[in-house]
Amino acid sequence: MLVMKNINKIFQTADIQTHALRDFNLTVNEGDFISVTGPSGSGKTTFLNIAGLLETFTDGEFTLDGKDVGSLNDNGRSKMRNEKIGFVFQSFNLIPDLNLFDNVDVPLRYRGFNAKERKARIEANLERVGLSSRMKHLPSQLSGGQQQRVAIARALATDPRFLLADEPTGNLDSEMAQGVMSLLEEINKQGTTIIMVTHDAELAQRASRTIQVKDGRVSELEIVSKQAIA
Amino acid sequence: MLETGLIFRALMRNKIGALLIALQIALTLAIMVNAIFMIQDRNQQMSRASGLDEANTFYLTNTIFGDNYNKQVNLQTDLHAIRNTPGIVDAIQINAIPLSGGGWSMSLQHEPGDDKDTIGSALYMVDEHGINSLGVELIAGQNFTAQDIQWRESGSTKWPPKTIITQAFAEQLYPDNWRSAIGKTFYISQTQPMQIIGVMKALQAPWNGWSGVERSMLVPFHMDSKNSRYFIRTEPGRRDEMMPIIEKLLAESNKERIIRRVSTVEETRQRSYQRHNATNKILMTVIITLTLITGFGIVGLAIFSINRRTKQIGTRRALGATQWQIMRYFMMENLLISTVGVVIGSIGAVALNYWLVKTFNLSPISVELVLFGVIALFVVGQLAVLYPARRAAMIPPATATRTI
Numbered sequence: 205m206l207v208m209k210n211i212n213k214i215f216q217t218a219d220i221q222t223h224a225l226r227d228f229n230l231t232v233n234e235g236d237f238i239s240v241t242g243p244s245g246s247g248k249t250t251f252l253n254i255a256g257l258l259e260t261f262t263d264g265e266f267t268l269d270g271k272d273v274g275s276l277n278d279n280g281r282s283k284m285r286n287e288k289i290g291f292v293f294q295s296f297n298l299i300p301d302l303n304l305f306d307n308v309d310v311p312l313r314y315r316g317f318n319a320k321e322r323k324a325r326i327e328a329n330l331e332r333v334g335l336s337s338r339m340k341h342l343p344s345q346l347s348g349g350q351q352q353r354v355a356i357a358r359a360l361a362t363d364p365r366f367l368l369a370d371e372p373t374g375n376l377d378s379e380m381a382q383g384v385m386s387l388l389e390e391i392n393k394q395g396t397t398i399i400m401v402t403h404d405a406e407l408a409q410r411a412s413r414t415i416q417v418k419d420g421r422v423s424e425l426e427i428v429s430k431q432a433i434a
Numbered sequence: 435m436l437e438t439g440l441i442f443r444a445l446m447r448n449k450i451g452a453l454l455i456a457l458q459i460a461l462t463l464a465i466m467v468n469a470i471f472m473i474q475d476r477n478q479q480m481s482r483a484s485g486l487d488e489a490n491t492f493y494l495t496n497t498i499f500g501d502n503y504n505k506q507v508n509l510q511t512d513l514h515a516i517r518n519t520p521g522i523v524d525a526i527q528i529n530a531i532p533l534s535g536g537g538w539s540m541s542l543q544h545e546p547g548d549d550k551d552t553i554g555s556a557l558y559m560v561d562e563h564g565i566n567s568l569g570v571e572l573i574a575g576q577n578f579t580a581q582d583i584q585w586r587e588s589g590s591t592k593w594p595p596k597t598i599i600t601q602a603f604a605e606q607l608y609p610d611n612w613r614s615a616i617g618k619t620f621y622i623s624q625t626q627p628m629q630i631i632g633v634m635k636a637l638q639a640p641w642n643g644w645s646g647v648e649r650s651m652l653v654p655f656h657m658d659s660k661n662s663r664y665f666i667r668t669e670p671g672r673r674d675e676m677m678p679i680i681e682k683l684l685a686e687s688n689k690e691r692i693i694r695r696v697s698t699v700e701e702t703r704q705r706s707y708q709r710h711n712a713t714n715k716i717l718m719t720v721i722i723t724l725t726l727i728t729g730f731g732i733v734g735l736a737i738f739s740i741n742r743r744t745k746q747i748g749t750r751r752a753l754g755a756t757q758w759q760i761m762r763y764f765m766m767e768n769l770l771i772s773t774v775g776v777v778i779g780s781i782g783a784v785a786l787n788y789w790l791v792k793t794f795n796l797s798p799i800s801v802e803l804v805l806f807g808v809i810a811l812f813v814v815g816q817l818a819v820l821y822p823a824r825r826a827a828m829i830p831p832a833t834a835t836r837t838i
């Protein structure tokens with residue numbers, strides 16, 4: 205479970221202050237698939253970064269799986285990221301110098317798994333995204349959709365509770381976007397909680413919950429649970 | 435978990451920069467190790483004892499210009515006066531000064547004749563006060579007596595029948611047992627016999643670069659010359675005080691001569707090794723400069739590659755890397771580059787040394803020295819990469835989502 209209470213985030217640069225999140229409140233339950241929409245600059249990425257422990261917040265309360273995130277130091281946040289969170293980025297962020305196998309290996313090394321365990325997890329997750337036959341390929345030898353699948357395999361390899369995705373289909377054509385979306389839905393069905401920022405209204409509708417961020421606030425919360433309807 | 439394999443594979447995709455730095459490390463190692471070796475070689479040469487009581491000895495040149503001047507009588511008078519001055523231990527007339535760069539050498543041989551093997555030695559003409567004035571140590575046999583001292587006319591080719599030689603010379607003449615040299619005869623000027631009556635511990639030749647620098651002999655001669663050198667030993671710590679006193683004593687006792695070039699043996703040593711010291715300084719500067727350039731090269735390459743990989747580093751942080759794991763990545767990367775560098779460098783160092791040995795007749799380099807260079811460059815590499823690695827560790831995780 206992820207609970208944010210009155211989270212504020214103020215970016216302070218030399219001469220300007222940006223209030224990116226204002227009294228942001230949100231509770232994400234196990235198994236949710238949440239899509240986050242909102243205008244550019246409204247604070248979606250800021251929210252996702254804070255939720256994924258990439259950024260700290262100015263004030264408020266944030267607990268992740270019962271743990272008070274505000275009290276963690278950089279090391280603690282890094283470890284928690286590695287254990288509980290998987291990230292998928294708009295531009296895939298694969299390491300260009302490493303082949304697919306080694307790319308998926310990266311977070312597993314940080315966790316400290318032994319070689320056998322890592323190999324098993326890498327193979328299983330590349331299999332899961334349908335790319336087990338290309339383990340020795342470099343990212344540059346793949347299409348965008350395939351690269352994003354590898355990124356998803358990498359995010360899942362550590363068995364995270366939460367998968368956070370910032371416009372994961374933003375750099376893909378619609379066909380590839382559909383494929384990635386289907387994969388995310390499948391992963392969600394298998395139990396991983398997903399929070400996905402997207403510009404695509406149609407994809408957003410496919411989530412179990414949709415929230416909208418405006419001016420740093422959760423402006424509208426459609427508690428339209430598909431599971432509830434279905 | 436160490437990620438050596440991943441670092442290595444990533445490195446192999448960006449070979450050029452890494453390889454250039456590795457080669458720079460290799461070059462630095464090869465030059466550093468050989469330069470240190472050359473410095474050590476010189477330091478070792480400079481640390482050899484001359485055999486003299488260097489701190490308490492000085493010498494001067496006595497030049498006579500008067501015509502009615504009994505050189506033989508005057509030499510005795512001079513030496514007598516100097517020896518009897520309070521503060522003076524002893525004094526002699528001598529033909530050459532050790533380490534000064536100028537002097538005599540003669541070829542000696544076991545058998546008389548003009549087709550025999552010879553061995554060279556520096557030659558010092560002194561009287562029975564020679565041992566005491568120079569401050570050398572007689573370790574076997576005996577000193578000359580007053581009766582042994584002969585007058586040598588300038589240009590004469592006659593030699594006295596006795597000599598005292600250094601241990602190093604005795605060892606060369608009688609490798610089995612240098613002590614057996616006492617009482618033995620060798621030949622000078624091919625046919626004139628000379629008997630070894632004493633062995634001194636050490637007395638260096640005037641030429642510090644000569645391979646036979648430790649071979650010297652004393653010959654019991656006074657020189658009948660208008661131009662001669664006096665070598666004077668003072669009581670410990672009184673040299674500087676006695677130098678002007680002796681100069682004044684000689685100058686005032688006889689107006690038909692001049693006293694010139696009063697200098698200490700320490701000055702002579704310094705002048706003798708001026709080139710050595712200068713060369714060592716240059717080599718040291720080369721070592722430091724090269725090391726700094728390599729260090730900065732490592733810093734530069736690391737900063738460049740970190741700037742290029744900002745987003746990747748942010749992504750690694752987002753995937754759970756701690757700051758220390760990021761730092762360690764770049765330190766490990768440097769270690770890999772350095773390893774390639776020192777392997778090539780060690781081969782280069784030995785090859786360069788091999789060439790130096792062949793060209794300049796140096797001795798071969800020691801394994802310890804190469805090992806020292808290897809460790810030094812590993813340390814330099816790790817220190818150089820510390821700051822860039824620290825900067826990489828400071829790259830915020832949000833870079834992963836904030837940059838395109």
Ligand SMILES: Nc1ncnc2c1ncn2[C@@H]1O[C@H](COP(=O)(O)OP(=O)(O)O)[C@@H](O)[C@H]1O
Nearest residue numbers: 215217222224243244245246247248249250251
């Ligand atoms: N590192 C930063 N420093 C200063 N301002 C920032 C920083 N990151 C984001 N902002 C500002 O915070 C606001 C929210 O940004 P962001 O969360 O990226 O919006 P979105 O993802 O919805 O487009 C914007 O006004 C943006 O300019």
Ligand SMILES: [Mg+2]
Nearest residue numbers: 248249250370
């Ligand atoms: Mg955004």
